[in-house]
Amino acid sequence: MNRIDQRFSELKQQGRKALIPYITAGDPAPQYTVGFMHALVDAGADVIELGVPFSDPMADGPVIQKACERALKQGTRLVDLMQMVKEFRQTDTTTPVVLMGYLNPIERIGYENFADQAASVGVDGVLIVDMPPEEADEIGPLLKSRDLAAIFLVAPTTSNERAATICAHGEGYLYYVSLKGVTGAATLNAEDVAEHLAPLRGMTDLPLCVGFGIRDGVTAAEVAKVADGVIVGSALVNRIAESLDAPETIAGQLKSVLAEMRTAMDA
Amino acid sequence: MNKPMDLSSSLPDANGLFGSFGGRFVAETLMPLILELQDEYTIAKSDPEFQRQLAYFQGDYVGRPSPLYFAERLTEHFGGASIYLKREELNHTGAHKINNCIGQVLLAKQMGKKRIIAETGAGMHGVATATVAARFGLPCVIYMGATDIERQQPNVFRMKLLGAEVIPVTSGTGTLKDAMNEALRDWVTNVDDTFYIIGTVAGPHPYPAMVRDFQAVIGHETRAQMLEKKGRLPDSLVACIGGGSNALGLFHPFLNDLDVKMIGVEAGGKGVKSGLHAASLNGGTPGVLHGNRTYLLQNEDGQIIDAHSISAGLDYPGIGPEHAWLHEQGRVEYVSATDDEALEAFQVCCQQEGIIPALETAHALAEVAKRAPTLPREHLMVVNLSGRGDKDMMSVAHHLGEKFGVKQL
Numbered sequence: 001m002n003r004i005d006q007r008f009s010e011l012k013q014q015g016r017k018a019l020i021p022y023i024t025a026g027d028p029a030p031q032y033t034v035g036f037m038h039a040l041v042d043a044g045a046d047v048i049e050l051g052v053p054f055s056d057p058m059a060d061g062p063v064i065q066k067a068c069e070r071a072l073k074q075g076t077r078l079v080d081l082m083q084m085v086k087e088f089r090q091t092d093t094t095t096p097v098v099l100m101g102y103l104n105p106i107e108r109i110g111y112e113n114f115a116d117q118a119a120s121v122g123v124d125g126v127l128i129v130d131m132p133p134e135e136a137d138e139i140g141p142l143l144k145s146r147d148l149a150a151i152f153l154v155a156p157t158t159s160n161e162r163a164a165t166i167c168a169h170g171e172g173y174l175y176y177v178s179l180k181g182v183t184g185a186a187t188l189n190a191e192d193v194a195e196h197l198a199p200l201r202g203m204t205d206l207p208l209c210v211g212f213g214i215r216d217g218v219t220a221a222e223v224a225k226v227a228d229g230v231i232v233g234s235a236l237v238n239r240i241a242e243s244l245d246a247p248e249t250i251a252g253q254l255k256s257v258l259a260e261m262r263t264a265m266d267a
Numbered sequence: 268m269n270k271p272m273d274l275s276s277s278l279p280d281a282n283g284l285f286g287s288f289g290g291r292f293v294a295e296t297l298m299p300l301i302l303e304l305q306d307e308y309t310i311a312k313s314d315p316e317f318q319r320q321l322a323y324f325q326g327d328y329v330g331r332p333s334p335l336y337f338a339e340r341l342t343e344h345f346g347g348a349s350i351y352l353k354r355e356e357l358n359h360t361g362a363h364k365i366n367n368c369i370g371q372v373l374l375a376k377q378m379g380k381k382r383i384i385a386e387t388g389a390g391m392h393g394v395a396t397a398t399v400a401a402r403f404g405l406p407c408v409i410y411m412g413a414t415d416i417e418r419q420q421p422n423v424f425r426m427k428l429l430g431a432e433v434i435p436v437t438s439g440t441g442t443l444k445d446a447m448n449e450a451l452r453d454w455v456t457n458v459d460d461t462f463y464i465i466g467t468v469a470g471p472h473p474y475p476a477m478v479r480d481f482q483a484v485i486g487h488e489t490r491a492q493m494l495e496k497k498g499r500l501p502d503s504l505v506a507c508i509g510g511g512s513n514a515l516g517l518f519h520p521f522l523n524d525l526d527v528k529m530i531g532v533e534a535g536g537k538g539v540k541s542g543l544h545a546a547s548l549n550g551g552t553p554g555v556l557h558g559n560r561t562y563l564l565q566n567e568d569g570q571i572i573d574a575h576s577i578s579a580g581l582d583y584p585g586i587g588p589e590h591a592w593l594h595e596q597g598r599v600e601y602v603s604a605t606d607d608e609a610l611e612a613f614q615v616c617c618q619q620e621g622i623i624p625a626l627e628t629a630h631a632l633a634e635v636a637k638r639a640p641t642l643p644r645e646h647l648m649v650v651n652l653s654g655r656g657d658k659d660m661m662s663v664a665h666h667l668g669e670k671f672g673v674k675q676l
Contacts, residue, residue, distance in 0.1 A: 055570040056444060056556060058451045059294040065438055077568050103292060103555045108569030130292045130555065134282065153295035157458055162299060177296055181456035 003096040003124045004149050004172040007046055008207045008228065018173075018229030019044055019220070019262055020209060021236055022100065023254070024051035024067035025084055026076025028244050032251075034087045039251040041095050044262030047173075049127070049231065052081060052101025059129045061182035063234040066241060078105050078114070082121045089122035098125035098151060098172070106139075115142040125149035125172040133169040140169070153177050156192075160199055167204035173229060174204065178212045184234030188213030190222035197226055217264030224265040232261060278589070283472020283559075286595065288588035291471040293558045296455045301558075305473040307378050312480070317373060324369045325484060328402070329359045331366075333485075335492035335649070340619040341635075348642035350635060351501070352622070352652040353489050353517065362625065362654030363485060363513045364395035368464055370481035372399040375462035382457065383407045385464045386450040388415055388443035388509065389580030389627065390422025391654055392466030397431035399464075407431040410449040413441035415579045422658050440573045443509075443583045447557055467510025468587030471558030475587050482516025489649055490520055497647060503528040505638070506651040507630040508601070509545065509581035511590045513653035518599060528600070531590060532634045534576035534627075535603035545574035546603040547586040548594050561588040577606035577662065578626035580654075604633035610666055612636050613656065625654030626662060 001009075011018055021040045025033050037048055053071035057064060085097050099118060106114045106128065118126065126148055131139070133152055143150045149172030154163055156179065167174065176197060178188035188210070197208050210223045211231030220230045239253045283289045283305075291301060311317040325331040334357065338350045355363040375383060383400045384407070387393030393409040400407035409426055413435045416423050426433050439445035447470075454463045468475045468482070493501050504521060506514035508531045521527045536544035544550055547562040554563040556571060564572040564584035574584045593599040604612075612632035616624045624632060631650050639648060656663070664673055 055439065056448055058448045058557070059296070059455065061452070062438070069439075072570060104563075104565065104571075105569035107555055107560075108565065108567070129294050130558070132291065132293065132295055132298045134298075135290055135292055155294075155296035155299075157296050157299045159299060166295070177294075180296060180458050182452045 002147050002149055002172070003094065004047060004098070007096050008173065011046060017224040017227065017265055018046040018207065018209060019258065019265060020047045020049055020229050020231040021045050021258055022049040022051060022231060022233035023236055023240070024053055024064060024071050025081045026053055026071030026074055027067040027237065027240055028070050028247055029074045030076050030080050030084070032247060033084045035251050036254055037088050038092065039255045040258055041092060043255040043258035045095065045258060046229070047096045047098060049098045049100045049233070050081065050085070052078060052099055052105055054102040054105060057102060059182060061184040061234065063184040063237050063241065067237045078109055082117045085123055086121040096124040097122065098127055099123055100127040101129065103128050103131050111139045111142050115139070115146050115148060119146035119148055123148060125151050127151040127175060129153070133166055136169065151175055154200065156180055156196055163200060164203050167200065167206065170204065170206055173207040173209045174200065175231065176200070176208055176210045176227070178210050181212070183212055186213055187215060187219060188223070190226060193223060194226040217260040220261035221264040221267065230261065230265060232258070278592070279472060279476050283476070285589045285592035288561050288591040289472055289475055289559050291558060292555045292560065293471045294455065296458065297451070297471070300458055301471050301473070307374060308473050308477050311374055311377060317377065320373055321370055324373070325366065329365050329369060330357065331484065332488045332492070333357050335489055335496065338620050341616065344615065344619045345636060345639040347640040347644070348638070348646035348648040349644055350639060351493070351647065351649045353485060353649055355485060355513065355651060355653050356622070356624065356628070356655035360391070360395045360398050361657065362391040362395065363482060363516060363651070364392045364466060365398065366484055366516065367466065367478050367481040367512060368395040368399045371462070371464045372403050372405070375405070376403060378462065380462035381405065381460040383462055383464055384410070384450050384453050385466060386410045386443065386446040387466065388446070388582055389578065390415070390419040390426065390658060391580060391625070393431070393433070394422050394425045394429070396464050396466070397426040397429035400431065401429045408453065409433045410436050410446040410453070412443060412446045413437045415442055418662055419579055419658060420661065442573070444571065451557070467512040468515050468589060469510045469557060469559060469561065469585060475559065475589055478512050479515045479519055479589065482512050483519045485513065485516040485651065486518060486520035489517060493647065493649070500524055500527055501647040501649045503530065503646065503648045505530045505532065505631050505634050505648060507532045507581065507627050507653060508586060508590065509534065509583050509627065510585070511587040513651050515587060515589060517649070517651045522598060529598070530634055530638070531599050531601045532630045533601060533603040534578060534581035534630055535605040535608070536575040538605055539603055543575040544603065545576040545581050545583060547584065548590065548601040549603050553591065556585050559588045561585050561591040562594070577609060577666070578630065580625065580627040581630065602634055604630040608633035613663065614667070622652065623656040624652060625656045626659045628653045
């Protein structure tokens with residue numbers, strides 16, 4: 001069983017909701033990333049989304065865009081990400097890792113090569129932001145045959161008809177984008193989210209996880225009431241951006257941000 | 268070309284593909300919007316009232332048809348092919364860009380959108396968008412790279428006079444690609460009321476096809492005008508290419524006329540071998556950016572590389588997907604012209620014809636300088652004079668001012 005499915009089934013038994021942090025790999029420099037991943041797990045992460053840096057992250061706001069710029073400036077490459085996951089897996093064999101990013105770096109190394117490498121180092125899922133299911137015909141089977149979950153986005157603009165198609169393609173979990181906009185833009189409205197999640201429940205058994213606009217324990221707890229998982233990115237990446245002159249303090253800060261959310265969600 | 272194929276009307280397919288190029292590579296938030304746009308555009312295409320309005324504004328507001336002018340002195344100067352200039356620079360706002368903007372703003376009105384956004388490089392698309400937004404009473408926001416704002420001050424001022432808000436983009440390299448990223452971010456945030464007028468034949472489907480169709484008026488007119496003047500079709504067509512909208516507008520109605528040779532001229536910057544250029548087809552590789560699969564300037568990791576060109580309007584690391592396809596089909600020949608070659612051709616056009624071309628257009632003229640002398644006078648060569656050069660006075664003075672005893676403008 002894929003680690004993602006395994007994790008969500010455990011959470012369901014425990015009656016808990018998933019906490020899913022996102023960080024951009026290689027930010028502020030490649031040597032920190034694996035340490036950050038372990039710190040996030042220590043603070044209660046159930047799944048880790050590891051961002052693949054891209055020069056033109058069109059769906060992201062300034063926070064993650066700058067994280068990409070820092071990571072690329074430090075020379076972070078897709079092959080380095082694979083090494084990071086491999087290293088992470090030496091001591092953590094249970095926490096699912098999802099690679100999240102844009103299509104071009106993946107297309108550049110080749111879909112099959114990417115899928116082979118990802119599967120061999122212990123990646124569990126892939127979320128390609130600028131690849132809707134309509135464009136996934138080629139890479140989809142390559143991921144599936146290696147037990148890599150293809151994770152898709154559903155947005156507030158998505159019609160029920162489209163949502164049904166996305167649910168049929170999706171694996172692992174469904175990433176519900178809580179608001180119209182880019183990452184890190186605003187604070188979400190939990191009632192609004194609940195209203196949008198309701199019809200999705202009838203379409204799929206996939207866990208529904210919510211991202212965009214989750215800033216602190218309060219918003220995380222609100223979302224956890226209506227969703228199966230809470231995804232937090234910019235709030236963490238912000239901490240990295242604010243501590244570039246003291247990178248040794250970052251892991252501790254990420255831990256405290258995430259631990260606050262964990263506590264609020266489990267209360 | 269020896270295989271008979273309908274190149275002009277069958278593509279893109281229902282998924283927006285030209286062979287393996289094009290498509291709809293956008294985040295889910297935008298996907299429903301571009302599907303809606305596709306539906307609305309399909310309706311507009313066959314709606315006589317929409318077409319009537321489009322024709323009206325193209326005529327009385329833009330000033331179409333633009334003349335097809337026999338450039339007698341330029342022909343003499345190069346001593347070969349007969350050179351005809353398709354005078355798109357005489358359009359309202361001084362370039363071909365408004366052909367597309369008029370079409371898209373009419374569509375925006377039809378869809379009930381209340382706000383217009385656009386990206387711009389040299390500022391010509393920004394000016395054309397600000398112009399139609401003013402004409403139709405819609406608030407307008409233009410995203411422009413900070414680097415481009417610096418080198419295209421006159422156009423920035425024009426946009427502001429027309430009532431647009433010009434937002435400087437400092438992310439990335441502060442040029443056209445970054446402006447497009449910001450415009451996409453704005454669109455994804457303001458999906459309910461905003462219409463994004465993309466300025467070239469790129470972006471997610473249906474933009475490449477829609478912009479091409481609105482620009483195809485250039486080729487349709489050229490065809491009729493040449494038939495009227497010479498009783499036959501031209502032998503070759505030459506146009507400059509950034510994203511490629513003026514070129515595709517001229518080429519598209521001739522794609523099935525296999526005797527008509529077509530040459531697209533990319534910006535060679537300091538030379539394609541130098542790495543400092545904007546020649547996506549001559550110096551790039553296929554990839555996915557800004558919603559479509561096409562040829563891109565990118566490194567071995569798939570990160571986008573900065574384009575370089577003396578002309579801000581060609582300074583884009585990609586190219587419209589239909590060009591990528593026509594390149595692979597071999598239907599259009601894609602070459603490049605360097606900054607220096609463009610500057611040289613720019614001066615020749617000024618002095619021989621009394622026409623100051625845009626620096627973008629000067630790249631097409633640079634190819635004419637290479638090609639025309641080798642051809643006989645019976646060869647009819649049409650060059651798309653896509654824009655006028657008033658906006659480039661500062662850049663040109665920077666490079667040539669000393670020669671004319673002029674200091675920085």
